[in-house]
Amino acid sequence: DAGITQSPRHKVTETGTPVTLRCHQTENHRYMYWYRQDPGHGLRLIHYSYGVKDTDKGEVSDGYSVSRSKTEDFLLTLESATSSQTSVYFCAIRGLSDTQYFGPGTRLTVL
Amino acid sequence: GENVGLHLPTLSVQEGDNSIINCAYSNSASDYFIWYKQESGKGPQFIIDIRSNMDKRQGQRVTVLLNKTVKHLSLQIAATQPGDSAVYFCAENPRGAQKLVFGQGTRLTINP
Numbered sequence: 001d002a003g004i005t006q007s008p009r010h011k012v013t014e015t016g017t018p019v020t021l022r023c024h025q026t027e028n029h030r031y032m033y034w035y036r037q038d039p040g041h042g043l044r045l046i047h048y049s050y051g052v053k054d055t056d057k058g059e060v061s062d063g064y065s066v067s068r069s070k071t072e073d074f075l076l077t078l079e080s081a082t083s084s085q086t087s088v089y090f091c092a093i094r095g096l097s098d099t100q101y102f103g104p105g106t107r108l109t110v111l
Numbered sequence: 112g113e114n115v116g117l118h119l120p121t122l123s124v125q126e127g128d129n130s131i132i133n134c135a136y137s138n139s140a141s142d143y144f145i146w147y148k149q150e151s152g153k154g155p156q157f158i159i160d161i162r163s164n165m166d167k168r169q170g171q172r173v174t175v176l177l178n179k180t181v182k183h184l185s186l187q188i189a190a191t192q193p194g195d196s197a198v199y200f201c202a203e204n205p206r207g208a209q210k211l212v213f214g215q216g217t218r219l220t221i222n223p
Contacts, residue, residue, distance in 0.1 A: 043200075058210070097160070098204055099157055100202075102154035103154055105153070
């Protein structure tokens with residue numbers, strides 16, 4: 001599992017509420033990624049980070065923000081959750097060979 | 112499970128047979144390719160990778176073939192087992208990019 005944990009693993013929330021998902025890694029990797037996975041779309045990149053306080057947008061970044069205040073944690077925030085953000089969210093790190101290794105995922109339901 | 116598409120390509124094989132899963136990639140500048148396996152309710156799991164200076168790489172029961180001429184990647188799984196049932200998808204890394212581009216996936220079912 002490349003030392004990646006995600007929390008929470010499951011969350012149900014209501015439209016309009018803020019939500020923060022956490023990704024934690026134990027192996028000091030520089031690059032971290034947030035993806036969402038939906039039927040018919042596969043894995044889509046939301047945001048990624050290439051170091052502490054260094055982040056960039058992915059292909060589906062609208063409605064999401066991220067923060068990385070320390071190497072081991074990468075936070076994904078939905079400022080005001082919408083039903084279209086119901087999805088499974090995966091965090092990943094990039095290893096030495098450019099391979100990405102994924103966490104176990106967070107299932108988010110927005111009612 | 113929650114993973115991937117309602118209309119994924121599917122492949123069914125008998126236990127013990129070999130399977131071949133195909134992937135067409137899009138970017139001729141991609142120089143690194145990865146195959147992932149995703150079981151229901153779990154995150155994608157790295158299986159095998161290959162760089163563009165190779166056309167074949169073997170692992171344990173798995174072989175990846177790369178044909179750059181037609182931008183095609185395949186994953187061969189030998190002597191399939193029930194635990195091989197999963198969704199498999201490829202990913203490509205365009206040269207110089209810090210991001211992977213993922214394919215949609217193929218659902219492999221192993222029949223006893």
